[in-house]
Amino acid sequence: xxxxxxxxxxxxxxxxxxxxxxxxxxxxxxxxxxxxxxxxxxxxxxxxxxxxxxxxxxxxxxxxxxxxxxxxxxxxxxxxxxxxxxxxxxxxxxxxxxxxxxxxxxxxxxxxxxxxxxxxxxxxxxxxxxxxxxxxxxxxxxxxxxxxxxxxxxxxxxxxxxxxxxxxxxxxxxxxxxxxxxxxxxxxxxxxxxxxxxxxxxxxxxxxxxxxxxxxxxxxxxxxxxxxxxxxxxxxxxxxxxxxxxxxxxxxxxxxxxxxxxxxxxxxxxxxxxxxxxxxxxxxxxxxxxxxxxxxxxxxxxxxxx
Amino acid sequence: xxxxxxxxxxxxxxxxxxxxxxxxxxxxxxxxxxxxxxxxxxxxxxxxxxxxxxxxxxxxxxxxxxxxxxxxxxxxxxxxxxxxxxxxxxxxxxxxxxxxxxxxxxxxxxxxxxxxxxxxxxxxxxxxxxxxxxxxxxxxxxxxxxxxxxxxxxxxxxxxxxxxxxxxxxxxxxxxxxxxxxxxxxxxxxxxxxxxxxxxxxxxxxxxxxxxxxxxxxxxxxxxxxxxxxxxxxxxxxxxxxxxxxxxxxxxxxxxxxxxxxxxxxxxxxxxxxxxxxxxxxxxxxxxxxxxxxxxxxxxxxxxxxxxxxxx
Numbered sequence: 059x060x061x062x063x064x065x066x067x068x069x070x071x072x073x074x075x076x077x078x079x080x081x082x083x084x085x086x087x088x089x090x091x092x093x094x095x096x097x098x099x100x101x102x103x104x105x106x107x108x109x110x111x112x113x114x115x116x117x118x119x120x121x122x123x124x125x126x127x128x129x130x131x132x133x134x135x136x137x138x139x140x141x142x143x144x145x146x147x148x149x150x151x152x153x154x155x156x157x158x159x160x161x162x163x164x165x166x167x168x169x170x171x172x173x174x175x176x177x178x179x180x181x182x183x184x185x186x187x188x189x190x191x192x193x194x195x196x197x198x199x200x201x202x203x204x205x206x207x208x209x210x211x212x213x214x215x216x217x218x219x220x221x222x223x224x225x226x227x228x229x230x231x232x233x234x235x236x237x238x239x240x241x242x243x244x245x246x247x248x249x250x251x252x253x254x255x256x257x258x259x260x261x262x263x264x265x266x267x268x269x270x271x272x273x274x275x276x277x278x279x280x281x282x283x284x285x286x287x288x289x290x291x292x293x294x295x296x297x298x299x300x301x302x303x304x305x306x307x308x309x310x311x312x313x314x315x316x317x318x319x320x321x322x323x324x325x326x327x328x329x330x331x332x333x334x335x336x337x338x339x340x341x342x343x344x345x346x347x348x349x350x351x352x353x354x355x356x357x358x359x360x361x362x363x364x
Numbered sequence: 365x366x367x368x369x370x371x372x373x374x375x376x377x378x379x380x381x382x383x384x385x386x387x388x389x390x391x392x393x394x395x396x397x398x399x400x401x402x403x404x405x406x407x408x409x410x411x412x413x414x415x416x417x418x419x420x421x422x423x424x425x426x427x428x429x430x431x432x433x434x435x436x437x438x439x440x441x442x443x444x445x446x447x448x449x450x451x452x453x454x455x456x457x458x459x460x461x462x463x464x465x466x467x468x469x470x471x472x473x474x475x476x477x478x479x480x481x482x483x484x485x486x487x488x489x490x491x492x493x494x495x496x497x498x499x500x501x502x503x504x505x506x507x508x509x510x511x512x513x514x515x516x517x518x519x520x521x522x523x524x525x526x527x528x529x530x531x532x533x534x535x536x537x538x539x540x541x542x543x544x545x546x547x548x549x550x551x552x553x554x555x556x557x558x559x560x561x562x563x564x565x566x567x568x569x570x571x572x573x574x575x576x577x578x579x580x581x582x583x584x585x586x587x588x589x590x591x592x593x594x595x596x597x598x599x600x601x602x603x604x605x606x607x608x609x610x611x612x613x614x615x616x617x618x619x620x621x622x623x624x625x626x627x628x629x630x631x632x633x634x635x636x637x638x639x640x641x642x643x644x645x646x647x648x649x650x651x652x653x654x655x656x657x658x659x660x661x662x663x664x665x666x667x668x669x670x671x672x673x674x675x676x
Binding site: 069072073198200203205213217299302303330333341345348 | 412511512514515516518519520521522523526527529530531532533534603607610611614615616617627630634637638641644645648651652653655656659660663
């Protein structure tokens with residue numbers, strides 16, 4: 059167990075380390091002069107001012123020195139300042155991160171509830187018309203772009219029926235984006251749950267339980283569901299990373315004030331310090347979540363626990 | 365995500381083993397085309413896969429013959445009244461500039477096929493090389509390459525694609541490249557697993573004993589044998605590439621107006637969809653059908669190859 063955990067923690071640290079290198083070098087991959095590109099949208103910036111920015115961002119120093127300075131600052135919680143408005147990047151990101159996390163978590167809850175239920179039913183009724191209908195719906199759901207589903211939901215539920223506000227950041231604004239993100243991912247979870255449960259239904263201990271004359275409900279809940287739950291739950295945990303990625307798009311459809319929306323604006327404005335900060339923060343969140351999932355998995359699976 | 369790789373690896377290994385169970389002992393394996401044809405034949409036994417294949421062919425047909433199928437020029441403003449609903453003259457209605465949406469959607473198929481081919485081409489080529497070299501070389505090369513692939517893979521493809529677009533700037537070409545880069549780790553992992561299997565086959569040992577050099581072993585012996593399963597996996601990859609690129613265009617980071625790219629059309633029509641819902645319905649439907657086509661085809665191939673699926 060300790061060895062497994064150490065390995066996972068080491069892998070997580072390595073990932074963040076490689077990300078810091080990639081992020082600090084990102085600006086040098088930009089074709090042309092990054093400082094000029096960043097300030098291309100601001101009128102009347104003099105060459106002296108550009109040089110000053112170059113010096114402040116440390117872009118005139120050797121790469122290794124730049125990296126060492128960067129990592130030193132990052133370790134002190136300083137992700138630099140935005141190009142537009144000179145605001146501290148970390149503060150801006152932390153202000154909006156909770157919104158994104160709330161959206162992703164709500165979506166995950168919706169996706170898991172719907173996906174697992176439908177997947178379980180489809181597996182149990184496999185080969186029947188119910189299975190066919192559910193799985194056809196699921197493959198349609200997997201193929202549906204979430205920005206399109208978002209627009210459709212926005213059109214019917216916010217514009218036509220006026221059940222929800224079109225934009226904003228209250229709890230009533232959370233419903234549509236969370237459902238959008240949740241539904242497309244529910245389809246993925248339903249497919250995974252179905253194939254995982256079918257494997258379990260085929261196993262000897264289930265047949266034995268049936269043969270012993272146990273009631274169906276008992277076999278399903280105590281035997282099948284319990285055995286199937288561990289892999290499904292870990293799998294769903296891994297979906298959280300997808301949710302974070304999907305949130306970037308969905309936030310932009312609904313004007314939800316999270317980090318994804320800010321990141322897209324930063325890309326348009328070529329605000330590299332903000333983009334760098336966003337990528338680093340996203341990496342840390344993803345790595346932390348998968349580390350947590352590894353821990354839960356280790357705790358649930360006795361073969362690793364030993 | 366791990367799950368996706370596992371499934372792809374299973375699929376690739378099954379595809380690699382497909383025609384000729386004698387492959388294990390034989391010193392020569394059937395050619396690439398023979399194996400792909402056999403795969404396609406096996407896959408299209410499945411009804412979903414047949415529908416998928418038909419939709420893919422329809423998409424390719426629309427892309428190739430777009431100028432002859434589309435009744436109007438996709439960029440022609442005032443081809444009809446502004447924002448007129450679907451009618452006999454304009455099957456999908458017109459947009460805010462009076463452009464014929466049906467013609468635009470048909471022309472958009474060209475861009476979608478382009479996105480699929482170029483993005484998957486990039487990730488398949490680079491990913492295969494990385495996985496192949498790692499699997500062949502072993503030792504430190506393997507460890508460093510695959511560890512790096514693992515690190516990059518732990519991010520979502522969306523984030524990698526966003527970072528790439530942030531560096532290169534918004535355009536459809538850059539979006540295709542970004543989506544291609546984002547999927548490299550996925551293909552690298554699959555290629556790596558398949559290479560490990562192929563390395564242990566008799567034909568490889570035979571070539572090695574015959575004194576073939578590194579380059580010959582990699583490109584003449586291993587590459588042709590890992591390609592067919594990887595191409596099968598790539599069919600599955602097209603759907604996610606199309607979806608991702610459309611997403612980037614929707615965000616304004618890919619194709620720019622007046623391009624008839626479906627994601628860009630959705631994004632441009634956003635301000636009008638309350639008055640003219642057809643503006644957003646048809647381009648979105650087109651994306652969904654294209655993605656569905658490749659998903660169905662991929663599912664069919666997977667089921668054809670997975671012996672456990674047969675009695676399900």
